[in-house]
Amino acid sequence: MDHKMKIDLLNDKELDLLLNVASIPVPDSGFENRLMTKLGQVENSNVIAFQFRPKPKRWLVALPLAASLAFGVWLGSSDFSSNLLGNNTSQISDSSAAGVEDVTSFIEENLS
Amino acid sequence: LVASLKVVPDTQTLQLSSDAELLFAVARQDQTAFTKLIARHYHAVYRVAWRACRNAADSEDVTQEAFLKLWHNPAQLRDGNAVKGWLMRVVSNLVIDKFRQKPMLDLDMATDVADNLLPPDQSIDRTYVTARLDKVIQSLPERQRLALSMVHFEHMTNIAAARAMEISVDALESLLARARRTLKENLATDGRQLLAACISDGP
Numbered sequence A: 001m002d003h004k005m006k007i008d009l010l011n012d013k014e015l016d017l018l019l020n021v022a023s024i025p026v027p028d029s030g031f032e033n034r035l036m037t038k039l040g041q042v043e044n045s046n047v048i049a050f051q052f053r054p055k056p057k058r059w060l061v062a063l064p065l066a067a068s069l070a071f072g073v074w075l076g077s078s079d080f081s082s083n084l085l086g087n088n089t090s091q092i093s094d095s096s097a098a099g100v101e102d103v104t105s106f107i108e109e110n111l112s
Numbered sequence B: 001l002v003a004s005l006k007v008v009p010d011t012q013t014l015q016l017s018s019d020a021e022l023l024f025a026v027a028r029q030d031q032t033a034f035t036k037l038i039a040r041h042y043h044a045v046y047r048v049a050w051r052a053c054r055n056a057a058d059s060e061d062v063t064q065e066a067f068l069k070l071w072h073n074p075a076q077l078r079d080g081n082a083v084k085g086w087l088m089r090v091v092s093n094l095v096i097d098k099f100r101q102k103p104m105l106d107l108d109m110a111t112d113v114a115d116n117l118l119p120p121d122q123s124i125d126r127t128y129v130t131a132r133l134d135k136v137i138q139s140l141p142e143r144q145r146l147a148l149s150m151v152h153f154e155h156m157t158n159i160a161a162a163r164a165m166e167i168s169v170d171a172l173e174s175l176l177a178r179a180r181r182t183l184k185e186n187l188a189t190d191g192r193q194l195l196a197a198c199i200s201d202g203p
Helices: A002-006 A010-020 A031-042 A056-079 A101-110 B017-025 B031-053 B055-074 B081-101 B124-138 B140-155 B159-163 B169-186 B191-201
Strands: none
Touching: A002 A056, A002 A101, A010 B017, A010 B124, A010 B140, A010 B191, A031 B055, A031 B124, B017 B031, B017 B081, B031 B055, B031 B081, B031 B140, B031 B191, B055 B081, B081 B140, B124 B140, B124 B169, B140 B159, B159 B169
């Protein structure tokens, strides 16, 4: 631990000076010709260059969803669903006796 | 786009063309314009690839592949003046992919130096310093090496390098800081001796 503390590291300027001495690689001569040759080989092969598929447009997905929502709102607000029943339907009468509380009065009416 | 394409009619114009104009010409499969782009950027791209790959054969393969991608899909570049950054990005991805596939062979560095041991005769010349530094740089993880290569050796801005590596600027700065810290630690024992040797040898 003490040994590690005593190590005096290079500062940034010293490190930069040293890094400037590192190798500067130079490509072998003729790289351009090799690349153009490779390009020609690829051009002459049957390989078709990969084409990126275009991103799907978001509005194409949003449009039917929005239309569906609008149609639903319109259906809910208009009398369209009521009109589907037609005019010949009769309402079920729920004014007559139906519950347990009505049983007594119902019996009494029948007895009298 | 069509109007811009008409701006690049012949080789004479290409002598003074910007990257964007050359790119438009490349989109028309103009090989002269492509050659011009190669001449303009090949060395920088190769240097970054070399520092990442550590050998000439892989570096050339990666560099060529990057240029071939440019030839086949020049429309991928939204900004015509960002050719260098785009090539660096492609090279970064290719290098990282290659590292995932197989460890790189260190053929060029077969004559490298021992880790922090001075030569037997205790004399340090510039060749030794260079070899020692190359070895220390090679010992860095590939992403740190890429970051250091782009920013320190190719003088790219942090923003451009971060964009090329597809990371945030903070992440890039973190990579650089870790790289520099590691280099300092690895050069702790002989760094000043190497520096003294460089200074005594002169520029």
